[in-house]
Amino acid sequence: MKQHTLSVLVENRAGVLSRVAGMFSRRGFNIESLAVGTCEEPNMSRITIVVNGDDGVVEQMMKQTNKLIDVIKVSDLTARESVKRELALIKVAAETGAARAEILQIADIFRALVVDVGAKTLVLQVTGDTGKIDALETLLRQYGIKELVRTGKIALLRGAKTVKSSK
Amino acid sequence: MKTGARTLIEALQREGVDTIFGYPGGVVLPIYDELYDSSIRHILVRHEQAAAHAADGYARASGRVGVCLATSGPGACNLVTGIATAYMDSIPIVALTGQVPTGLLGNDAFQESDITGITMPVTKHNYLVKDVADLDRVVQEAFYIARTGRPGPVLVDLPKDVTTSPAKSGGTVPETVSLRGYQPTYEGHVRQIDKALDLIARAERPLIYAGGGVVLSGASAELLEFMETAAIPVTTTLMGLGAIPGDHPLCLGMLGMHGTQSANYAVTECDLLLAIGVRFDDRVTGRIETFAPNAAVVHIDIDPAEIGKNKKVDVPIVGDVKAVLQAFLRRMKKRGDTANWVSKINTWKAQYPLGYCDDGRLRPQYVVEQLSDILKGEGIIVSEVGQNQMWTALYYCFKKPRTWITSGGLGTMGYGLPAAIGAHYARPDMPVVDVAGDGSIQMNIQEFGTVAQYDIPVKVVILNNMYLGMVRQWQELFYDRRYSYTELPPVDFVKIANAYGIEGLKVEEKDGVRGAIETALATDGPFVLDFRVEREENVFPMVPAGAAINEMIGVRQR
Ligand SMILES: Cc1ncc(C[n+]2csc(CCOP(=O)(O)OP(=O)(O)O)c2C)c(N)n1
Ligand SMILES: [Mg+2]
Numbered sequence: 001m002k003q004h005t006l007s008v009l010v011e012n013r014a015g016v017l018s019r020v021a022g023m024f025s026r027r028g029f030n031i032e033s034l035a036v037g038t039c040e041e042p043n044m045s046r047i048t049i050v051v052n053g054d055d056g057v058v059e060q061m062m063k064q065t066n067k068l069i070d071v072i073k074v075s076d077l078t079a080r081e082s083v084k085r086e087l088a089l090i091k092v093a094a095e096t097g098a099a100r101a102e103i104l105q106i107a108d109i110f111r112a113l114v115v116d117v118g119a120k121t122l123v124l125q126v127t128g129d130t131g132k133i134d135a136l137e138t139l140l141r142q143y144g145i146k147e148l149v150r151t152g153k154i155a156l157l158r159g160a161k162t163v164k165s166s167k
Numbered sequence: 168m169k170t171g172a173r174t175l176i177e178a179l180q181r182e183g184v185d186t187i188f189g190y191p192g193g194v195v196l197p198i199y200d201e202l203y204d205s206s207i208r209h210i211l212v213r214h215e216q217a218a219a220h221a222a223d224g225y226a227r228a229s230g231r232v233g234v235c236l237a238t239s240g241p242g243a244c245n246l247v248t249g250i251a252t253a254y255m256d257s258i259p260i261v262a263l264t265g266q267v268p269t270g271l272l273g274n275d276a277f278q279e280s281d282i283t284g285i286t287m288p289v290t291k292h293n294y295l296v297k298d299v300a301d302l303d304r305v306v307q308e309a310f311y312i313a314r315t316g317r318p319g320p321v322l323v324d325l326p327k328d329v330t331t332s333p334a335k336s337g338g339t340v341p342e343t344v345s346l347r348g349y350q351p352t353y354e355g356h357v358r359q360i361d362k363a364l365d366l367i368a369r370a371e372r373p374l375i376y377a378g379g380g381v382v383l384s385g386a387s388a389e390l391l392e393f394m395e396t397a398a399i400p401v402t403t404t405l406m407g408l409g410a411i412p413g414d415h416p417l418c419l420g421m422l423g424m425h426g427t428q429s430a431n432y433a434v435t436e437c438d439l440l441l442a443i444g445v446r447f448d449d450r451v452t453g454r455i456e457t458f459a460p461n462a463a464v465v466h467i468d469i470d471p472a473e474i475g476k477n478k479k480v481d482v483p484i485v486g487d488v489k490a491v492l493q494a495f496l497r498r499m500k501k502r503g504d505t506a507n508w509v510s511k512i513n514t515w516k517a518q519y520p521l522g523y524c525d526d527g528r529l530r531p532q533y534v535v536e537q538l539s540d541i542l543k544g545e546g547i548i549v550s551e552v553g554q555n556q557m558w559t560a561l562y563y564c565f566k567k568p569r570t571w572i573t574s575g576g577l578g579t580m581g582y583g584l585p586a587a588i589g590a591h592y593a594r595p596d597m598p599v600v601d602v603a604g605d606g607s608i609q610m611n612i613q614e615f616g617t618v619a620q621y622d623i624p625v626k627v628v629i630l631n632n633m634y635l636g637m638v639r640q641w642q643e644l645f646y647d648r649r650y651s652y653t654e655l656p657p658v659d660f661v662k663i664a665n666a667y668g669i670e671g672l673k674v675e676e677k678d679g680v681r682g683a684i685e686t687a688l689a690t691d692g693p694f695v696l697d698f699r700v701e702r703e704e705n706v707f708p709m710v711p712a713g714a715a716i717n718e719m720i721g722v723r724q725r
Contacts (some may be wrong), residue, residue, distance in 0.1 A: 011348060014295070019287060026288050063472035069292040069312060072348045162238065 033152030192238020194265035219249020224589030237376030240278030255576025265479025292321030379406030380444015551607030
């Protein structure tokens with residue numbers, strides 16, 4: 001089983017997310033992460049879906065997704081040159097001065113931003129690929145992660161190529 | 168003042184709708200008021216499920232889009248089984264549902280149900296119309312989506328304020344529909360077609376496995392010409408029966424769980440399988456690893472997602488079956504030498520005919536054989552689900568497409584009678600017979616009311632075994648004859664029919680079968696025949712669940 005990143009261009013209409021997500025769950029396809037938002041076209045949205053599966057299963061996922069009337073285009077970015085990013089917010093316990101200092105140092109190395117400072121906690125914002133965020137999470141676990149939220153991966157092809165043309 | 172409801176009716180008329188099967192209620196009152204003096208005929212069913220099945224039967228018999236209409240909440244929910252039935256068999260219907268006013272949506276208002284949410288998994292697409300200005304476009308798209316590409320049901324949910332508010336002059340309705348997310352492929356890829364033709368020219372034991380897609384695509388003539396030109400034997404799925412004449416010398420009948428021996432042996436021994444408008448359903452393939460184990464596979468289907476879904480394919484061809492077969496005929500240069508193969512198949516056919524015990528008792532197979540012999544293919548046969556369905560599939564000789572109407576994919580008991588009603592309105596020139604089981608007929612028996620009210624000349628042939636026979640058969644074979652909740656007490660169906668004002672006859676002797684069928688067919692109006700058949704008759708041959716399709720039980724040899 002391999003991890004695949006699918007970029008799905010959809011009509012920006014009510015219910016489109018539930019059509020896509022519903023089809024995945026109905027057919028027993030597991031979604032690792034899903035990120036959705038507006039894109040360069042005013043009436044479209046782009047959904048980035050990370051899935052695990054054999055090539056045959058992923059091919060089925062793509063074909064079934066493509067069948068949805070509100071889906072305009074589906075591309076598998078996995079084997080193509082692309083930038084993939086995820087953002088995470090991590091609320092970590094920082095009760096002692098020593099812990100606080102160490103956390104700030106770690107944050108620095110990961111180019112994470114400190115976006116909130118509380119009496120007993122820090123909130124870090126980190127962007128990067130999935131591996132980087134996993135690594136930071138592992139390092140911070142010793143201090144006590146109070147809360148963590150990740151956006152799920154988003155991705156774009158590198159260079160002038162785009163995921164646009166009609167299906 | 169022109170309202171949304173009026174707009175709707177005009178949009179339906181533009182789509183050529185002549186008949187709607189429906190049931191009224193609060194939020195569809197504005198639509199019903201427009202129907203009152205509309206040229207569109209409305210058939211009042213007795214349960215919304217029947218409206219959906221009738222629309223489906225209408226679509227299957229005519230090839231046009233069937234239409235049903237129901238009120239919000241319970242009415243819409245009652246359509247669901249019918250919509251799912253159409254979805255599984257790729258049947259084009261448009262289901263119109265009323266909905267609570269937009270201002271109340273999401274409020275748990277009286278008779279509100281999220282029918283677009285509920286039907287998302289069982290429709291090709293659906294719409295909730297929130298603005299009357301969208302109505303023309305949505306109706307046009309709904310019909311377009313339902314009938315094009317791989318056909319399927321589309322639901323349009325219509326809040327009451329949308330149908331009551333003044334129509335907005337949304338300008339002209341576009342000539343053609345263009346949806347950037349929906350562009351079906353009709354023409355097959357030429358290189359793939361030539362690859363397939365190359366395999367055909369070299370194959371020694373080719374076999375065509377044809378399904379419902381041939382019927383949906385209207386490709387019977389092309390298939391017939393191709394199979395004859397290339398001298399390739401054909402087996403059809405349950406849904407493909409009638410695509411070619413059942414008595415054609417190259418026809419092997421149905422394959423699969425209750426397929427003929429010759430068809431299942433041919434699949435197992437063929438070296439080239441041409442899968443045309445099929446989806447390798449588990450009821451067809453048995454254990455998929457052993458299905459056509461020696462064959463290269465060519466798969467033609469309009470839905471790319473069906474190709475490679477269940478079985479690895481060597482030559483995929485995405486396209487409309489009719490267009491692809493036309494290309495086959497145009498481009499074919501050389502046919503293979505299939506003489507030995509065809510003669511082997513003929514030996515099988517002679518050696519392993521279908522058969523049942525002929526001891527003078529009234530057996531269900533005999534009833535179907537007589538029906539077949541009397542109608543000679545000149546009628547529309549609808550079935551319920553269970554043994555009755557399989558006996559009809561096996562013992563009735565279908566000669567033309569769209570003369571066999573059955574719920575294949577979902578296997579919906581209660582489908583037959585309402586679908587027969589729909590078939591009648593599609594083809595009033597044809598006799599329509601519903602072959603039923605005593606269990607299935609009771610699932611929508613209230614439709615005797617519809618049949619009586621409109622004097623619909625549907626003939627209902629009940630193969631009454633006083634069992635949920637197909638389930639009983641499994642209990643007999645695989646559960647040690649423990650008949651757990653499958654026995655049905657006797658019902659006097661003739662009396663029920665009479666109570667609705669329908670004529671009927673009970674038949675208990677083999678001798679009475681032919682005369683009873685002739686009487687029913689000679690009667691102008693509806694007719695119910697209650698055949699008290701051998702109770703523990705089984706459908707054979709049968710491939711047990713999980714077995715390879717050549718591992719049949721209940722086989723016969725001459
Ligand atoms: C709505 C529905 N419920 C249950 C089933 C499961 N089922 C399949 S065949 C069958 C028995 C059908 O009995 P009957 O209509 O008498 O037909 P027979 O097999 O006796 O010919 C049942 C219960 C079904 N297919 N559909
Ligand atoms: Mg029965």
